[in-house]
Amino acid sequence: MNRDIEQFKTSFDNLFEQVSRGPAFAKSGWALDSVDGTNVVRADSALPAVQEEYAVQLPIRRWFGKTPAVNRGRIGCHPDFQHLEGTDEIEYHHVTTMFIDVKNSTRLGLRYPLEVVQHIKNSILRAASETVRAMDGHVHRFMGDALMAFFGGRNADKESSAMAAMSCAAMLQVLMQESVVPTLMKRNIDARDIGFRVGLDFGDDKEVLWSSYGYTAVNEVTATSFFVDVSAKLQSMASKDAAMLGQNLRKFLDLPETLLQQKTERRGDEIVTVPYLRPNYEKSDGTPLNYEVRKLNFKAFAKFLPLPTELKQILVPDVKARGGISFYANVLGGAAGRRLYPSLSECLPKYVDLAFVVRAEPHALDGLRLPLSGKFIKQNHGMEADKDDGLEPEVVEFEMRRAVDGFGNAKACERTFERSTAYRGVHSVTARIVDAGGQVVFQDTIAVHIK
Numbered sequence: 001m002n003r004d005i006e007q008f009k010t011s012f013d014n015l016f017e018q019v020s021r022g023p024a025f026a027k028s029g030w031a032l033d034s035v036d037g038t039n040v041v042r043a044d045s046a047l048p049a050v051q052e053e054y055a056v057q058l059p060i061r062r063w064f065g066k067t068p069a070v071n072r073g074r075i076g077c078h079p080d081f082q083h084l085e086g087t088d089e090i091e092y093h094h095v096t097t098m099f100i101d102v103k104n105s106t107r108l109g110l111r112y113p114l115e116v117v118q119h120i121k122n123s124i125l126r127a128a129s130e131t132v133r134a135m136d137g138h139v140h141r142f143m144g145d146a147l148m149a150f151f152g153g154r155n156a157d158k159e160s161s162a163m164a165a166m167s168c169a170a171m172l173q174v175l176m177q178e179s180v181v182p183t184l185m186k187r188n189i190d191a192r193d194i195g196f197r198v199g200l201d202f203g204d205d206k207e208v209l210w211s212s213y214g215y216t217a218v219n220e221v222t223a224t225s226f227f228v229d230v231s232a233k234l235q236s237m238a239s240k241d242a243a244m245l246g247q248n249l250r251k252f253l254d255l256p257e258t259l260l261q262q263k264t265e266r267r268g269d270e271i272v273t274v275p276y277l278r279p280n281y282e283k284s285d286g287t288p289l290n291y292e293v294r295k296l297n298f299k300a301f302a303k304f305l306p307l308p309t310e311l312k313q314i315l316v317p318d319v320k321a322r323g324g325i326s327f328y329a330n331v332l333g334g335a336a337g338r339r340l341y342p343s344l345s346e347c348l349p350k351y352v353d354l355a356f357v358v359r360a361e362p363h364a365l366d367g368l369r370l371p372l373s374g375k376f377i378k379q380n381h382g383m384e385a386d387k388d389d390g391l392e393p394e395v396v397e398f399e400m401r402r403a404v405d406g407f408g409n410a411k412a413c414e415r416t417f418e419r420s421t422a423y424r425g426v427h428s429v430t431a432r433i434v435d436a437g438g439q440v441v442f443q444d445t446i447a448v449h450i451k
Contacts, residue, residue, distance in 0.1 A: 057071060057133060065340060085212050088212075090209055093210055094207070095225075101146040102121065102146065103195045135165070160449070174315060208227065230248075237277075237293065305344070325359070327442075333353055341446075354448065363410065369437050375431075376396045376430070377432065378395075378419065379427065382424055384423040385422075426450075
C-alpha cells in the first residue's frame, strides 16, 4: 500500500491512541481493556505525540502540495483580525465559513461511560480540526460536538480558499469512511451511524464584517454576516456524511451542476426536493428569500481530489488504478520551468500553460494485452466556456507501447497533453487507457480551477 495512504488510514487510530493515554480516560479503567467489555487489540507502537497531533494533516498536505509540512495555526481568534480584539473597530473582509457537526454522537452517552464518550467525541473533533488545518482553514471554536472554521484571510486568494473549503468537506467524508469508522469499529464501538454534517457558504468583501464582541477583558473577534449564519443553517440541513452549500458559494465559484445535487426528503409516500434554505426568510418587502441550497455530490467531487489512484478508486467507481501508471499535471514556465499542479490545489490565473502527463513505468505494462490505446478527455464547465467554446468535451487519442533506451533496456513511456487556462471555473482532464480487448486498465481525472 502507498505509504501516504497507509498513514492516512491509520491517522485517526494514532490520534485516538494519543487521547486514550490522557489521565482522565485512563482513570475510567476502560482504556486498559475496551469500551464495551470486550477485548480490544491495541497497536504495538505509536508515533511520538507531536507526530500524532499532525497525523491527519501530513498525508493530506502532501497530496495537495501544501507547504510547510504542517499547519500549526491555533484555535481561536483568526490571526488576521486579532488586532480588533477588545476594540470598537470594524473591518470588512471576505471569508468562507464552515460548520461541522458529528451526526448521531449524542446517543453514545446512552451506551458508554461519559469518559469514553468524551474520548470518542474529542478524538473525532480533533481529527476534523486537523483536516481543516490541513487545507489551511482556521478553526474558530468548538461547540459541543461541532466546530466552526473560516477559510481565507488577508494573504489568501479568495477563490483558492473557497475551493479549499469544498475540498475539506470532501476530505472529511474520506477521513470518516476510511479512518474514523474503521478505527472505532475495530475497538467494538458501534460507529455505523456516526458521520460528519457540513455547511458551507461564502461572503465577499462587502458582505462580511469582522469585529470584537463583548467587553475589553471578555471578548471574541468573529465575523458578522448573513453568509456566516447561513453556514450553520446549512449544516443543520445536511444529512450524515454530506455537505450543504449555499447559493453564494455556488455562484462565486461557478460550480458545475455535475458536482451538485438537490437535497431531497420524504413526505409521506413522496420524495420531494428541498431547493431553498430553511427557514425561508422574508425579505424587507415581505417576499420569500428563496435562497438556493445544494448538496455536494461527493462521488463526482472526489474524482477531482489529488489523491493516489489506489485510494480514489475505493471512493469513485470510474477511477481505475494500475501499479506503475500515474497521471499528473505541471504548470509550465516561471523560474523553475515547470512545477507540479495537484488537482484543485490552487486557483490559477488565465493564460497559464499546463502539461498533463500519463506515465507508465518500465514494467507497468507486463501482463497486459498490448497495444494499449488511450484518450485525454478535456471537459470545460462554467458560463465563460459555455459562451465561447461551448461545453462539448475535447478528445485526443494516443497509444502506449513498450519503450526501450539506446541499449535495449526498458524505459518509462509518457504521453503528454498541453493546454492553457482560459475560462473561469472548474475544468477537468481525464486520462483513460484500455487494453487490446477494450478493458479499462487505468483512469484518473485532474481538475483545474481558474480565476
